[in-house]
Amino acid sequence: MLLVREKQPSDVGLEDQIKVLVDADMQTGVFVGKAVAEIREELDLGKSLVAFWGQEIVGYVSYRDWGQVIEIMTIFVKEEYRSRGIGQYLGGCIFFKIKNSCPSKKIVVLPNKLSKPIFEKLGFCYFSKAIMPDILRDACGGCPEKNNFPICHCNYMEYLRPQKVYFEVLSDITKSQFENQYIHLYQQVWRFAPWYEDWSLDEVVSEVEGYKTKRNPVFILAYCESRLLGFCCGYSASSNSELSQKLTAPDVDFYISEFAVISGARLHGLGNQLLQRMIESVRSLGIKHAYCRTKSREAIHLFEKNNFQQLDFTSDDDNQRHYFKLEL
Numbered sequence: 575m576l577l578v579r580e581k582q583p584s585d586v587g588l589e590d591q592i593k594v595l596v597d598a599d600m601q602t603g604v605f606v607g608k609a610v611a612e613i614r615e616e617l618d619l620g621k622s623l624v625a626f627w628g629q630e631i632v633g634y635v636s637y638r639d640w641g642q643v644i645e646i647m648t649i650f651v652k653e654e655y656r657s658r659g660i661g662q663y664l665g666g667c668i669f670f671k672i673k674n675s676c677p678s679k680k681i682v683v684l685p686n687k688l689s690k691p692i693f694e695k696l697g698f699c700y701f702s703k704a705i706m707p708d709i710l711r712d713a714c715g716g717c718p719e720k721n722n723f724p725i726c727h728c729n730y731m732e733y734l735r736p737q738k739v740y741f742e743v744l745s746d747i748t749k750s751q752f753e754n755q756y757i758h759l760y761q762q763v764w765r766f767a768p769w770y771e772d773w774s775l776d777e778v779v780s781e782v783e784g785y786k787t788k789r790n791p792v793f794i795l796a797y798c799e800s801r802l803l804g805f806c807c808g809y810s811a812s813s814n815s816e817l818s819q820k821l822t823a824p825d826v827d828f829y830i831s832e833f834a835v836i837s838g839a840r841l842h843g844l845g846n847q848l849l850q851r852m853i854e855s856v857r858s859l860g861i862k863h864a865y866c867r868t869k870s871r872e873a874i875h876l877f878e879k880n881n882f883q884q885l886d887f888t889s890d891d892d893n894q895r896h897y898f899k900l901e902l
Contacts, residue, residue, distance in 0.1 A: 577625070578667050581622070581624065592634050598653070621637050633664050635648045641706070643681075661692055665900075685733050729884040734803075741794060743793070778856070785809065788811035788813040789813050791809045804848055809828070809829060810827070810829070811827035811863075828856045833849065863901060864882075867898070868896065882898035
């Protein structure tokens with residue numbers, strides 16, 4: 575039976591047993607090691623949890639308090655006990671322990687490939703390492719991959735405590751405080767299914783600059799705690815060479831070109847709010863129709879929910895990307 579708890583006075587040699595577990599996981603190449611003294615301090619200060627299966631130690635997790643930021647450290651699970659939900663349970667236990675004891679502090683994690691799904695389920699959001707607190711960046715100096723930063727094995731995630739989400743409407747993203755976050759989010763979201771597009775930094779910057787030549791550019795940004803959560807942007811359909819050839823009056827139509835929400839902020843209605851604000855902005859311009867294209871099932875569902883109708887033509891370079899139209 576699984577038991578997760580803090581160190582107890584009766585525990586003897588606990589740090590040495592945990593060190594064996596940590597050293598075994600280090601052999602996989604995706605973990606950073608811990609010294610016995612570091613483990614002992616975490617145990618004595620109550621900043622860690624140990625997972626037992628009967629009398630056997632099968633998992634360990636700890637956290638580090640950096641002042642205004644608390645970092646959840648690596649989750650270790652004994653190899654033969656993986657795929658039983660122990661890592662998820664450990665992650666949840668340490669997460670709620672921190673939330674209850676430090677309600678005002680930001681909680682962050684730099685997960686490896688094994689622990690990313692754990693923190694995704696807990697509601698953590700991916701952000702660019704460019705916005706990592708300096709104290710965390712300095713701590714990376716002890717990592718074996720320090721010379722590869724930021725192209726290293728870990729990601730950067732933050733937990734955004736539930737609170738009000740703000741929206742900003744503008745015509746030039748380069749004049750926004752969120753320009754850099756927009757660029758990094760743009761790179762991130764298109765890397766995964768169903769897109770699998772690998773945009774370089776220079777390509778995204780060029781794309782952003784290109785909006786300055788479009789007619790009626792509109793950007794809708796959603797943010798919380800100075801973190802960009804999502805965006806929706808577009809411009810006059812006459813500025814889109816592919817779409818303008820398919821329409822009879824592109825000068826009075828609008829093209830919603832990009833629409834994205836970070837993974838940890840999905841399923842909370844944020845995408846719907848972004849789209850509705852875009853529709854309101856487009857309607858205020860006196861536009862007759864709004865168009866968009868996608869092959870994402872989630873996006874298709876959202877567009878149809880907002881009365882977009884699928885058209886009988888697709889993108890010239892991808893016949894899986896269908897066009898949709900909204901009568902305004």
